[in-house]
Amino acid sequence: MTDRxxxxxxxxxxxxxxxxxxxLIGALALARSVxxxxxxxAVFVLLCLFGYASICRKVLPILLLYVGGFSLIFYLASxxxxxxxxxxxxxxxxxxxxxxxGLAMPPVHLTRCLTxxxxxxxxxxxxxxxxxxxxxxxxxxxxxxAAMRTRGITSIWNPAAFYRAFLIPLLVRLVNISDxxxxxxxxxxxxxxxxxxxxxxPVRLIGKDLCFAGLFLVVLxxxxxxxxxxxxxxxxxxxx
Amino acid sequence: xxxxxxxxxxxxxxxxxxxxxxxxxxxxxxMAVVSQxxxxxxAQLVTALQFSLFPAVALMKVRKxxxxxxxxxxxxxxxxxxxxxxxxxxxxxxxALEVLAVLIFKGYQSDKAVFFSAWLFIPLTLPxxxxxxxxxxxxxxxxxxGQGLQIAAVACVLxxxxxxxxxxxxxxxxxxxxxxxxxxxx
Numbered sequence: 009m010t011d012r013x014x015x016x017x018x019x020x021x022x023x024x025x026x027x028x029x030x031x032l033i034g035a036l037a038l039a040r041s042v043x044x045x046x047x048x049x050a051v052f053v054l055l056c057l058f059g060y061a062s063i064c065r066k067v068l069p070i071l072l073l074y075v076g077g078f079s080l081i082f083y084l085a086s087x088x089x090x091x092x093x094x095x096x097x098x099x100x101x102x103x104x105x106x107x108x109x110g111l112a113m114p115p116v117h118l119t120r121c122l123t124x125x126x127x128x129x130x131x132x133x134x135x136x137x138x139x140x141x142x143x144x145x146x147x148x149x150x151x152x153x154a155a156m157r158t159r160g161i162t163s164i165w166n167p168a169a170f171y172r173a174f175l176i177p178l179l180v181r182l183v184n185i186s187d188x189x190x191x192x193x194x195x196x197x198x199x200x201x202x203x204x205x206x207x208x209x210p211v212r213l214i215g216k217d218l219c220f221a222g223l224f225l226v227v228l229x230x231x232x233x234x235x236x237x238x239x240x241x242x243x244x245x246x247x248x
Numbered sequence: 249x250x251x252x253x254x255x256x257x258x259x260x261x262x263x264x265x266x267x268x269x270x271x272x273x274x275x276x277x278x279m280a281v282v283s284q285x286x287x288x289x290x291a292q293l294v295t296a297l298q299f300s301l302f303p304a305v306a307l308m309k310v311r312k313x314x315x316x317x318x319x320x321x322x323x324x325x326x327x328x329x330x331x332x333x334x335x336x337x338x339x340x341x342x343x344a345l346e347v348l349a350v351l352i353f354k355g356y357q358s359d360k361a362v363f364f365s366a367w368l369f370i371p372l373t374l375p376x377x378x379x380x381x382x383x384x385x386x387x388x389x390x391x392x393x394g395q396g397l398q399i400a401a402v403a404c405v406l407x408x409x410x411x412x413x414x415x416x417x418x419x420x421x422x423x424x425x426x427x428x429x430x431x432x433x434x
Binding site for chain 1: 257258259260262263264265266267268269270271273274305309318321322323325326328329330331332422425426429431432
């Protein structure tokens with residue numbers, strides 16, 4: 009989405025997607041016990057160890073603010089129920105940590121991987137544009153806002169001004185960008201329906217990805233199996 | 249002039265759908281905050297306007313079967329990392345809308361078909377989300393529908409349906425203006 013968070017050597021995209029999915033599922037499934045907290049923290053540490061330390065460091069203050077802020081709201085809304093607030097914190101932290109592999113992955117990495125796996129090229133092109141369009145869009149929004157100010161419209165909260173001076177010009181710009189981009193893609197030899205194609209920089213599954221996947225599954229399995237092993241640690245038991 | 253129901257997507261169509269999907273996804277960032285407020289339908293309510301307006305504009309230009317499904321896939325790919333449920337419900341909604349549009353309107357050649365699909369893009373995710381909470385997240389279901397939140401849920405669902413209709417209407421209106429100005433060509 010934004011290149012500030014990209015890491016130098018991201019995990020294999022399919023591993024990243026599965027890790028995100030399983031982190032969410034694990035956090036939701038284990039939210040009622042202390043193992044939920046341990047699981048999310050372990051995934052965070054695992055990401056740090058596998059090359060995501062820079063993004064983890066950048067995101068940590070936001071993550072703490074997000075989890076802390078909402079947990080406080082849940083604590084107050086539930087009439088001072090610490091158990092409920094802790095369980096919600098586990099779920100929120102799960103969402104926050106699950107986002108990290110996706111945030112750190114350059115869109116082109118996913119596109120190359122899916123193309124190599126035989127995904128239709130028009131589909132991967134669309135995915136690439138959607139996931140990498142945010143900086144362009146924010147630039148366009150800034151330009152439209154600047155044009156509005158030049159014409160003496162300072163607020164976008166007036167519905168009529170928003171519609172006429174912001175939404176319509178923005179859509180006109182988007183249509184123009186779309187036409188130019190399509191032309192640019194075609195002039196670079198992109199053909200949507202070609203059968204065989206190669207990837208110049210292929211993204212391959214390497215030992216590091218397998219190692220991460222193995223350790224991740226061990227952490228998840230330990231968390232899920234803890235009650236069966238007689239190690240269930242419900243949040244209320246700890247807070248009692 | 250009679251046009252075929254199933255037409256091939258071009259690079260130009262795909263780029264336009266992807267760009268509008270990106271815009272819709274960006275404007276839905278507020279969902280990350282409201283998704284933690286456990287009122288069923290609230291997340292859909294805050295995204296209803298943008299997720300009906302932009303699909304309407306997209307369909308007014310790319311009147312081909314598959315457009316709404318691709319829109320759903322492109323918006324869903326971002327959701328995949330933070331809310332996989334939303335990705336799958338978007339995907340299923342896209343598929344359902346394509347089938348309905350083909351069966352009822354034989355494609356998107358009429359504005360009614362565009363309005364229909366753009367309007368129902370968000371409301372149709374609600375049944376899928378409901379089924380998810382019932383079958384896969386029982387404790388979340390209690391939080392969404394317990395503690396007297398049922399009335400709030402019904403209000404949010406009805407409001408989401410109404411706001412979606414407004415968004416689809418506005419999208420078609422804007423597209424007609426752009427078509428008249430020669431900006432939006434089919």
